[in-house]
Amino acid sequence: MASLELRHLRYFVAVAEAGSLTEAAERRLHxxxxxxxxxxRDLEHQVGVDLLSRSARGVELTEAGRVFLDHARAVLMQLDAGVQAARSAAHPVRRTLAMGFLTGLEMTWLPQAMRALQDQLPDIQVAVSSDYSPRLxxxxxxxxxxxxxxxxEPDYxxxxxxxxxxxxxxLMPRDHRLTARETISPENLVGEVFIGGANKAGVLRMVTEEYLRRCGIAITMDHGVDNIAMAISLVASTRxxxxxxxxxxxxxxxxVVSRPLEGQPPTIDVVMGYSRTNTSPVLKLFLSRLRSNRR
Known part of the structure; x- marks a missing residue:
């Protein structure tokens, strides 16, 4: 009987997040x-229950799988945090700051972030990356x-x-009939091809759905997107x-052009996120300076 290994947990989490064995294998696990x-199957044999249900549309978590996923993520997070802490302890003098941005926010927030540490930049190694908000x-x-x-992200x-x-x-095509309007009402969205946030853009999707419910508008999303670039491309290609x-x-x-919504539009927060367990002095300096600059 094969023993339960960490790679089993990593594979399971990847499949659960991708919702597809094929996508997880090809794009995430190679x-x-x-x-x-x-x-x-080896993992399910070790646990003793089915963790995934398989169908032609992909895979879905069973009730047992949903419970197991939380624990698998916790184990992997603890392991990675331990590895990172050990590496930091081995190199205590290295001053680094790893910054992430929701794809598209770099244009606004990277310059402000770099200005906050301007006098320290010669002595700090700054790493910048962009990704989906849940991955950040x-x-x-x-x-x-x-x-x-x-x-x-409330789950973290x-x-x-x-x-x-x-x-x-x-957002709409430049030659769309609604460009004649200065503002767009929720009713104007009815009957149009509608593009909104996908599951990976969960906060955007939640804000959008709540706004439409509040307005009494029932709209089926035709295309779910994970980032702004994909949304803009679909607006141009699907009209x-x-x-x-x-x-x-x-x-x-x-x-592609834009129009504001009528009345009080829904808003979505941009936040600066960090872990309360991160004791990096560079992070502490960065947070204090950025807060001071925004007062």
């Missing part, structure tokens, strides 16, 4: 789908990142400082409408 299937939260929790400009034990509240705006945060305005090509 292994073959049959090999990954065997690893998952995961990196912060695991100790792989120090601070991130992102959406608040992080500290969040709200640095901005962005209104949602309507649909998208509700997106206002930072999209800095990224629009000539073929």
């Amino acid at each position: 292994t073959s789908q049959p090999s990954l299937s065997r690893q998952i 939260a995961d990196a912060l929790t695991r100790g792989r990142m120090d601070v991130a400009f992102m959406r608040p 034990p992080l500290e969040y400082v709200v640095v901005d509240r962005e209104p949602l705006v309507v 649909g409408l998208a509700l997106m945060p206002a930072y999209a305005l800095d990224l629009l090509p000539h073929a």
